Amino acid sequence: MWTFLATNFLLFLLYSYFSSAVSSPIYSTSCQLQRQFHLNGMHKDGDLVLGGLFRIHFFSIYPDLSFTSEPQQPICHGFDVSAFRQALTMAFAIDEINRDSNLLPNVTLGYTLYDNCIQVGVAFHAALSLINGQEEKVLLHENCIGTPPVLGIVGESSSTRSIAISSVLGLYRVPMVSYFATCSCLSDRQKFPSFFRTIPSDAFQVRAMIQILKHFGWTWTGLLIGDDDYGLYAARSFQSDLGPSGGGCLAYTETLPRENNPSEIKRIVDVMKKSTARVVIVFAQERKMIDLLEEVVRQNVTGLQWIASEVWISAIVFQTPRLMPYLGGTLGIAIRRGEIPGLKDFLLQIRPDLHHNNSYGNNMVNQFWEHTFQCRISPPPAGWVEAGGALCTGQEDLGNVATEFLDVSDLRPDYNVYKAVYALAYALDDMLQCEPGRGPFSGHSCGNLQRLEQWQLVYYLDKVNFTTSFGDQVSFDENELKVQTVGEVKKSAFKGEELTLDEDRIFWNFESKKPPQSVCSESCPPGTRMASKKGQPECCFDCVPCSEGMISNKTDSTECTSCPEDFWSSPQRDHCVPKKTEFLSYHDPLGIFLTTTSLLGTFICAVILGIFIHHRRTPVVRANNSELSFQLLLSLKLCFLCSLLFIGRPRLWTCQLRHAAFGISFVLCVSCILVKTMVVLAVFKASKPGGEASLKWFGVLQQRGTVLILTSVQAVICTVWLVSSSPTPHKNTQYHNDKIVYECVVGSTVGFAILLGYIGLLAILSFLLAFLARNLPDSFNEAKLITFSMLIFCAVWVAFVPAYISSPGKYADAVEVFAILASSFGLLVALFGPKCYIILLRPERNTKKAIMGRVTES
Numbered sequence: 001m002w003t004f005l006a007t008n009f010l011l012f013l014l015y016s017y018f019s020s021a022v023s024s025p026i027y028s029t030s031c032q033l034q035r036q037f038h039l040n041g042m043h044k045d046g047d048l049v050l051g052g053l054f055r056i057h058f059f060s061i062y063p064d065l066s067f068t069s070e071p072q073q074p075i076c077h078g079f080d081v082s083a084f085r086q087a088l089t090m091a092f093a094i095d096e097i098n099r100d101s102n103l104l105p106n107v108t109l110g111y112t113l114y115d116n117c118i119q120v121g122v123a124f125h126a127a128l129s130l131i132n133g134q135e136e137k138v139l140l141h142e143n144c145i146g147t148p149p150v151l152g153i154v155g156e157s158s159s160t161r162s163i164a165i166s167s168v169l170g171l172y173r174v175p176m177v178s179y180f181a182t183c184s185c186l187s188d189r190q191k192f193p194s195f196f197r198t199i200p201s202d203a204f205q206v207r208a209m210i211q212i213l214k215h216f217g218w219t220w221t222g223l224l225i226g227d228d229d230y231g232l233y234a235a236r237s238f239q240s241d242l243g244p245s246g247g248g249c250l251a252y253t254e255t256l257p258r259e260n261n262p263s264e265i266k267r268i269v270d271v272m273k274k275s276t277a278r279v280v281i282v283f284a285q286e287r288k289m290i291d292l293l294e295e296v297v298r299q300n301v302t303g304l305q306w307i308a309s310e311v312w313i314s315a316i317v318f319q320t321p322r323l324m325p326y327l328g329g330t331l332g333i334a335i336r337r338g339e340i341p342g343l344k345d346f347l348l349q350i351r352p353d354l355h356h357n358n359s360y361g362n363n364m365v366n367q368f369w370e371h372t373f374q375c376r377i378s379p380p381p382a383g384w385v386e387a388g389g390a391l392c393t394g395q396e397d398l399g400n401v402a403t404e405f406l407d408v409s410d411l412r413p414d415y416n417v418y419k420a421v422y423a424l425a426y427a428l429d430d431m432l433q434c435e436p437g438r439g440p441f442s443g444h445s446c447g448n449l450q451r452l453e454q455w456q457l458v459y460y461l462d463k464v465n466f467t468t469s470f471g472d473q474v475s476f477d478e479n480e481l482k483v484q485t486v487g488e489v490k491k492s493a494f495k496g497e498e499l500t501l502d503e504d505r506i507f508w509n510f511e512s513k514k515p516p517q518s519v520c521s522e523s524c525p526p527g528t529r530m531a532s533k534k535g536q537p538e539c540c541f542d543c544v545p546c547s548e549g550m551i552s553n554k555t556d557s558t559e560c561t562s563c564p565e566d567f568w569s570s571p572q573r574d575h576c577v578p579k580k581t582e583f584l585s586y587h588d589p590l591g592i593f594l595t596t597t598s599l600l601g602t603f604i605c606a607v608i609l610g611i612f613i614h615h616r617r618t619p620v621v622r623a624n625n626s627e628l629s630f631q632l633l634l635s636l637k638l639c640f641l642c643s644l645l646f647i648g649r650p651r652l653w654t655c656q657l658r659h660a661a662f663g664i665s666f667v668l669c670v671s672c673i674l675v676k677t678m679v680v681l682a683v684f685k686a687s688k689p690g691g692e693a694s695l696k697w698f699g700v701l702q703q704r705g706t707v708l709i710l711t712s713v714q715a716v717i718c719t720v721w722l723v724s725s726s727p728t729p730h731k732n733t734q735y736h737n738d739k740i741v742y743e744c745v746v747g748s749t750v751g752f753a754i755l756l757g758y759i760g761l762l763a764i765l766s767f768l769l770a771f772l773a774r775n776l777p778d779s780f781n782e783a784k785l786i787t788f789s790m791l792i793f794c795a796v797w798v799a800f801v802p803a804y805i806s807s808p809g810k811y812a813d814a815v816e817v818f819a820i821l822a823s824s825f826g827l828l829v830a831l832f833g834p835k836c837y838i839i840l841l842r843p844e845r846n847t848k849k850a851i852m853g854r855v856t857e858s
Contacts, residue, residue: 038073039114039126042087042364046110047449050094050424051130053123053155053165054087056080056115056364058287060122076117079371081405082316082413083157085347086179087113087364089414090154092346093421104429107449112150115364116161118287123161127153131174131454151457152177152424154417158285159183159230166195173455177423179416180335182310183233194458196476198416198423199310202234202283205333206241209281209307210248211499212331218305219248219539220520222277224268224292226284227258234283234309249520249539251277256288262295269295272304278518281307286315293318296326305509305516308332314412316404329509338415338470344408347398352377354394369394372401419474427460523555527573530558546573549737566731568738579733583742584647584810584817591647594817601640601824608832609633615839620846628676628703632831635669639824643817650729655744659727660718662820663755667714669827670759670793671707673786674766679703680782681773714758721751732809741809760797766790785831792826 040056058078094109114126133149152175156162162181169176170193178186178197186192187201213221223238225231235253242248252275254268269292272280282289289312306327312318313332352369353362354377366377375392398406408414434446440459441447447456465475508514524530524543529552531544546552546560551569563569563576570577585591612621612629621629642665645658725748732741746752767790773783800819807815838845 039122039129040076040117040364040367041112041114041126042091042362043112044091044094044110046094046098046108048107048428048452049110049112049150050090050421051127051150051153051155052087052090052111052113053116053126053130053153053157053161054090054113055083055118055157056087056367057117060117060119074117074119074122076115079367081368081371081403084364084368085405086157086414086417088347088350089340089343089411089417090421092340092343093418093425095346096342097422097425103425104432107428107432109425113364116156116158118158120161120164123156123165127165127169131169131172148452148454151175151428151452151454152461154179154420154424156181157413158228159186159233160228162186162195163192163229166192170194173458175424175427175454175458175461177420177461179420180311180413181230183229184237185229185233194455196420196423196461198419198474199335202230202309203237203241205310206234206237208333208499209238210241212307212501213242213248213279215499215501216515217523218279218516218518220251220277220518221248221279221281221307222251222272222275223253224280224282224284225253225255226288227255228285230285230311231255231283238281238283249537251275251520251537256284256292260291265291265295266299268292269299269301272296273299273301276518276520278303278516279305279307281309282312283309284311286312286317290317293323293326297322302326303510303516305518306330306332310335314410325509327509329507331506335412336415336472337410337412338418338468338472340408340411340415340418341469343411343414344406347406347408350398352392352394354392366392368405369396372396372398372403372405415470419468419472422466422468423461423464423474423476424457426466427457427464430464431456431460524552524557525555525574526551526553526557528552528557529560530556551576565733566740579738579740581649581740581742582736582809583649584813585649586647590810590814594814594821595644595647597821598640598643598817601821601828602637604828605633605637605640608828608836609637611836611839615846618839618846620835620838627700628672628679628707629832631707632669632672632676632827635665635672636824636828638665639669639820643820646813646817646820650742650744652729655727655729656722658744659746659752659755660722662816663714663718663759664711666759666820666823667762668707668711669824670762670766671710673790673827673831674710674762674769675703675706677766677769677773677783677786678706680786681769710762714755717751717754717758721748721755724748725751735808739809743809743812756797756801760794763790763793763797767794785834789827789830792830793823796823796826 056079057076058080060074060076062074090113091111094111097103098108112130114129116123116126130150130153131148153169154177156165156176156178157180159181162176162178163183163186166176166186170191173194175194175196178195178199180199181197182199182202182205184201184203186195186197187203213219223235225235239250239253242250252271254271256268257264282292284292302325304326306329308330310333313330313334318327350365350368352366354366369392370376373392373396375390375396377392411418431447431452432449434440436446437444439446441456447453462476465473467473503515508516510516520537520540521530521533521542524541528543528545530541532538533540533542546569549569550560550562551573552560553575560573566579567576568579569575584594586595609630612626612633615621616626638661642658642661645654645661648654727744727747730743730745732743733739735741767787770783770786770790796819800815803815804812804819
């Protein structure tokens, strides 16, 4: 809006110039321009003249605009000594260039500097006066040949005024080099084709501020902006960069009023007090900050960490004991500080013009003199200072006055002014060194000193590249410097933007003497994730613990990540740990018990075998088919040992061997029992008349062959099973999410069922035969023992099936081992317990007579 209004206002002024110039020739050869403003300035003649626009006053007051009388110009007050030094820095740079024989030789530069009175209207009038000629007279009917009144303008300091003026100057390609306008919008070359600047845009310092916020973990901040282009564009850039990648949120965004509005200022300070944000970022001009800070002091608002933009971070007006309890420790982005040798000596030579007080003299110097020495120039310029006070002599000594005017130790905007003047000078020098016929303009022409065009300077200014005495390389890229330092943030074409902070040198204006916490929600620790609160900014969130099996290993994680397959989340959910492994181990109590029991059973088998071998010639051993007894003991020993294959971490070979060894061992055992039962029946039948042939057809060879054939069938079943669908080790995660259960997958359920079914078939057959022979007359009835042992065997394995199916993981293996051991001990005790009792404890019964007591043959 400001640009539109300002543009129309400038066109109105241009119309005033031209209409005045062409409508009066019948009355006079000259005309007086319409004077709306008395411009406060400085002037020095030269072959070529550069213009300058500076803000020499802090405030301006518009008089009554009722239009019942001729409108008066605004009243400027609050002399800004540092801004006046910036204007003199331009004068010094031009004087230095004139003394340099290598830069612009045989050309003398002059200058015309104006005070903009911190008003867009005054700045416009000043800009028009610069590009169209001095404001007093315009002579008509002259030959319009020569250089323009000014070739380029150094200024403006305000983004709003720069936007307004450059939008019109760009139409006529008049170059303007700003030293303090930072609005990122001014980088648009289409809208502002002749605008340049020696200060980075707001986009740069916004990124620097966001880096500072990240560095200290400040995610919940307040933003104050001025009601102008500088503040509005900075806020837009800040909000844009902070949102997607900045990782922060704004608790509030408040606009400081354009004019002093106590009620609005009070409301804004109330918002700051009530907010939980402890960090406040401000993009506003000095004069607006003054009103705000007055209210801050009145309400005694302390405990805030201020972050200042380049406009007011280094302003002397805020460095007072009264404001230090509130602003102490303020962080900010200060523009590049430079050194300008010889500037202080130049400043000491400044003297007022006591006799000329007009736009072409030194009335800007006169005002400075009056401000510094509290005297008045005679006659006093109406409207600028109040009458009264001693007359200035012009011989007052600046060296005896304590003023920031002579403090050249911290030159920031001044250094930018210095570079802006040199940029224009180097561009002029490049243009004047152009060789005719090899120039960049139409027909390979060059600009010449007798008829320079302002648009020609833009071409060279765009390509200028030089190094200052301070060692800074200056060149323009999208209207910004390629290399520039903003506070402690460095930007280069190779490393990008890099923040370096010396925290030991930062003063924290808090009781803790540490950086404040400024967050909407406390950080979510590892093991949790951030969950946004509905209807609130993204920086306001709840911390939700990660689910089982998921972790977050850093602070403020937005998501929890799943652990790899073999890992599980720690109890704190902040890292993955290997899942617990579960299998029937030799080291856990159950594994130790089963292993001990298996070895004990093997040992008992060995002892009984030794007893039987030692007493092999006794009637009890011989009467019960000693060879089958030995085979049975060996098979039981294998049954006990095969249970060890079920203990320990499953491997491919153990998975394949365990069921094959188990199946063959038990078939061998049950086959021996079946043959023993058949032998008992054959002996009983042989004891009857005509039954001798039964023993002939079921002799020792037949017994051995039967055992071998029955066992071979199981061996074939196991071989086919292993070849077709072999058991394999498997990591099972279905039973427990946080455990890996190592188990053997049987491969073929059918193969496993046939293996068990075959054992069961032989066991049932043995049980039935033994049951039929249980009442045979005998003092030591073997059939009864076999019947009882088979009853135990079948009961164990019938109970095994449902227990095995319902037991997960290692307990399934434990059930199978228990079934093996239980059935093996059942057979061992039932078949060999009574015999060992007789052999060891009742030897009197271990005689042929005792064995033959009730039967004809034993």
